[in-house]
Amino acid sequence: MVGLLGSLVELNKAGLLDCILYLSGVSGSTWCMASLYQEPDWSTKLETVKDKIIKRLSGPGVSWGNAFAKLKKYYYGKDYFSLTDVWAAMFVTTYMKEIDEHTLTDKRYQLGKDPFPIYTVTDKQSKQKEGGDPWFEISPYEAGYSLTGAFVDTSSFGSQFENGSKKKQQPEMDMLYLQALCGSALAGEESKEFIWGKIQDFIKHLRPSKETIMFEEMKEDPNSPSVEKCYQVLLDLVDMNLCVLNDKDPSALDQSIRTNLNELAGGKSQLIFPTQKLNLADKEAAKLYMKQYTEDVCNYLSQFSLGRLDLFLSIFKCMALWIWGRNYNFLHRMTDENVPSGLLETEVRDYDDAGLLLNSPYISVLRKERNIDLIISLDFSEGDPFMTVREAAEMCKTLNISFPEVNIPTEDLEKPKDFYVFKGQNAPTVIHMPLFNVVNCGDEVEAWRNKYRTFQGPYSAEMITDLMEVAGKNIFNNREKLKEQIRAVVG
Structure with a gap:
C-alpha cells in the first residue's frame, strides 16, 4: 500500500x-x-x-x-x-x-x-x-x-x-x-495459527461483563444457559486447535470441553464426537479430526438460545471449513x-x-x-x-x-x-x-x-x-x- x-x-x-x-x-x-x-x-x-x-x-x-x-x-x-x-x-x-x-x-x-x-x-x-x-x-x-x-x-x-x-x-x-x-493474503492455510490467535484475543476482549451489550442482551433471556461456560468452551476450542497445529497433546482441553458441555446440558450431553481417535503423528488426519471436532462442538452449542454467541459459532465453523470470500455465483x-x-x-x-x-x-x-x-x-x-x-x-x-x-x-x-x-x-x-x-x-x-x-x-x-x-x-x-x-x- x-x-x-x-x-x-x-x-x-x-x-x-x-x-x-x-x-x-x-x-x-x-x-x-x-x-x-x-x-x-x-x-x-x-x-x-x-x-x-x-x-x-x-x-x-x-x-x-x-x-x-x-x-x-x-x-x-x-x-x-x-x-x-x-x-x-x-x-x-x-x-x-x-x-x-x-x-x-x-x-x-x-x-x-x-x-x-x-x-x-x-x-x-x-x-x-x-x-x-x-x-x-x-x-x-x-x-x-x-x-x-x-x-x-x-x-x-x-x-x-x-x-x-x-x-x-x-x-x-x-x-x-x-x-x-x-x-x-492470510487465506493460505499456513495462516491458521495466526488467525486462531487473533480470534482468541477477540473472544477474550468481548467476553461478557456487566458493561458489554452482549451481556445485557443475554441476561434478559431467563432460559439462556451459562454464558460463561459457553465462552469457556469456545476458548478451550481455540486452544485445542492451536495445540493440534503445534503438535501438542490437547487431551486436557478436550476433557474441559466435554465437562462444560455436559454441565450445560444438565448432565445429559448427547454430543457425538469424531469416531476416529486423534493421531498427532499424522498431520492430515489430525487436521481432519479437528475440523470435524470443531464443527461438532459448534453444532451442539447452536441448539441453545445463545443470542449474539451465534456469531462466534459461525466464525468457528468458517475456521473449521476455512471459508473465505464466499458469495453467490452469478453464473x-x-x-x-x-x-x-x-x-x-x-x-x-x-x-x-x-x-x-x-x-x-x-x-x-x-x-x-x-x-x-x-x-x-x-x-x-x-x-x-x-x-x-x-x-x-x-x-x-x-x-x-x-x-x-x-x-x-x-x-x-x-x-x-x-x-x-x-x-x-x-x-x-x-x-x-x-x-x-x-x-x-x-x-x-x-x-x-x-x-x-x-x-x-x-x-x-x-x-x-x-x-x-x-x-x-x-x-x-x-x-x-x-x-x-x-x-x-x-x-
Missing part, C-alpha cells in the same frame, strides 16, 4: 501520472487504491490526498465496539458470512484506521481525470481446477472473469442468480469488504459453451487474494479489449522480485496472450537493479521495477526486506515516510527512462 502511494506521488511529480489509463492492483496495492479513490480527481491533488492518507494511517485506530458493530452488520445483513467479513471488520480496520462504507459504484461518475481502477482477486475453486478461469476483476462498472469475459454489474456482485436472472438482491459490498477480499445454472463448465455448476464461489496465485495483476490488464501498449510493473513482493514477471510470461504463453520474453541477468537475481524493460513482437512493453534494489538500498536490500515484512503490525509514521521515500526513488531515478519508453510506444 505504502509502496504504491510513494511511487504514484513521484510519477505525479514527473508529469507522468496523467498519461496512465488504468491503475490495477492486487493485495495491499488495492488498499492504496481504495484510499485514493475516496477523493474525486485525486490525481490532480495528490500531495494533499497523500498527506491525508498518511495522517489517517498514523492516527488512532477503530474502536473494538465500532469494529464489532460492523462485523454484526455483515453477519446479519447477507446470506453468506465468511472469514473475509471477520478479516474486514476486526483486522483490516486496525491497519486502515477506518470503516469505509462507500461502494465502488458510488465512484462511477467521479473517474473523469483519474486512471480507471481495476481490483483483482482470484476464484479459489477455479484456481484448484485445471481448465478453470481463476482471474476475477472488480471495477466500478463490472465484476467477473477476465479471461472468460463473463461479467455482472458490480452492484449485483454477490447477489443470487439462476440462469442469468437475479433471484435475490444482496447488499452491494462496501470498500472495507473489498479491501478484505483483495487483501486476504449459476447458465448454459454457455464459452464459459468453463465448473463456473456454471455451483451456487456459490469463494474468492481470495490474487497475490496467492500471482502477486501482480497482469491478467486483468491484458484483456484484449484494453489493448495495452505499456505496463509499468511496480513489484512489492517479498522474496524473489522477478517471480511475478517471469510467471506472468509463462502464464501468457500457456494462454496465448501476447507478452514479451523475460530474461533476467544471473547476477541480478541476488542484486536486483531498479529498472528493467522487456519487449516483444506485437506485445506490450513491460517495465519492471523491484521495490528494494541495489540502487535505492545499496548493500542493504535484505535489511529493507526484513524491516518491511508483509505479516507484521501497522507501520509507524516514520516507517511509512521512509518506505515512501525509497519507493519514490525508483521513479525519480528513472524519470527519463520512463519517458523514453512512453515516447517509443506512442511513436
Whole structure:
C-alpha cells in the first residue's frame, strides 16, 4: 500500500501520472487504491490526498465496539458470512484506521481525470481446477472473469442468480469488504495459527461483563444457559486447535470441553464426537479430526438460545471449513459453451487474494479489449522480485496472450537493479521495477526486506515516510527512462 502511494506521488511529480489509463492492483496495492479513490480527481491533488492518507494511517485506530458493530452488520445483513467479513471488520480496520462504507459504484461518475481502477482477486475453486478461469476483476462498472469475459454489474456482485436472472438482491459490498477480499493474503492455510490467535484475543476482549451489550442482551433471556461456560468452551476450542497445529497433546482441553458441555446440558450431553481417535503423528488426519471436532462442538452449542454467541459459532465453523470470500455465483445454472463448465455448476464461489496465485495483476490488464501498449510493473513482493514477471510470461504463453520474453541477468537475481524493460513482437512493453534494489538500498536490500515484512503490525509514521521515500526513488531515478519508453510506444 505504502509502496504504491510513494511511487504514484513521484510519477505525479514527473508529469507522468496523467498519461496512465488504468491503475490495477492486487493485495495491499488495492488498499492504496481504495484510499485514493475516496477523493474525486485525486490525481490532480495528490500531495494533499497523500498527506491525508498518511495522517489517517498514523492516527488512532477503530474502536473494538465500532469494529464489532460492523462485523454484526455483515453477519446479519447477507446470506453468506465468511472469514473475509471477520478479516474486514476486526483486522483490516486496525491497519486502515477506518470503516469505509462507500461502494465502488458510488465512484462511477467521479473517474473523469483519474486512471480507471481495476481490483483483482482470484476464484479459489477455479484456481484448484485445471481448465478453470481463476482471474476475477472488480471495477466500478463490472465484476467477473477476465479471461472468460463473463461479467455482472458490480452492484449485483454477490447477489443470487439462476440462469442469468437475479433471484435475490444482496447488499452491494462496501470498500472495507473489498479491501478484505483483495487483501486476504492470510487465506493460505499456513495462516491458521495466526488467525486462531487473533480470534482468541477477540473472544477474550468481548467476553461478557456487566458493561458489554452482549451481556445485557443475554441476561434478559431467563432460559439462556451459562454464558460463561459457553465462552469457556469456545476458548478451550481455540486452544485445542492451536495445540493440534503445534503438535501438542490437547487431551486436557478436550476433557474441559466435554465437562462444560455436559454441565450445560444438565448432565445429559448427547454430543457425538469424531469416531476416529486423534493421531498427532499424522498431520492430515489430525487436521481432519479437528475440523470435524470443531464443527461438532459448534453444532451442539447452536441448539441453545445463545443470542449474539451465534456469531462466534459461525466464525468457528468458517475456521473449521476455512471459508473465505464466499458469495453467490452469478453464473449459476447458465448454459454457455464459452464459459468453463465448473463456473456454471455451483451456487456459490469463494474468492481470495490474487497475490496467492500471482502477486501482480497482469491478467486483468491484458484483456484484449484494453489493448495495452505499456505496463509499468511496480513489484512489492517479498522474496524473489522477478517471480511475478517471469510467471506472468509463462502464464501468457500457456494462454496465448501476447507478452514479451523475460530474461533476467544471473547476477541480478541476488542484486536486483531498479529498472528493467522487456519487449516483444506485437506485445506490450513491460517495465519492471523491484521495490528494494541495489540502487535505492545499496548493500542493504535484505535489511529493507526484513524491516518491511508483509505479516507484521501497522507501520509507524516514520516507517511509512521512509518506505515512501525509497519507493519514490525508483521513479525519480528513472524519470527519463520512463519517458523514453512512453515516447517509443506512442511513436
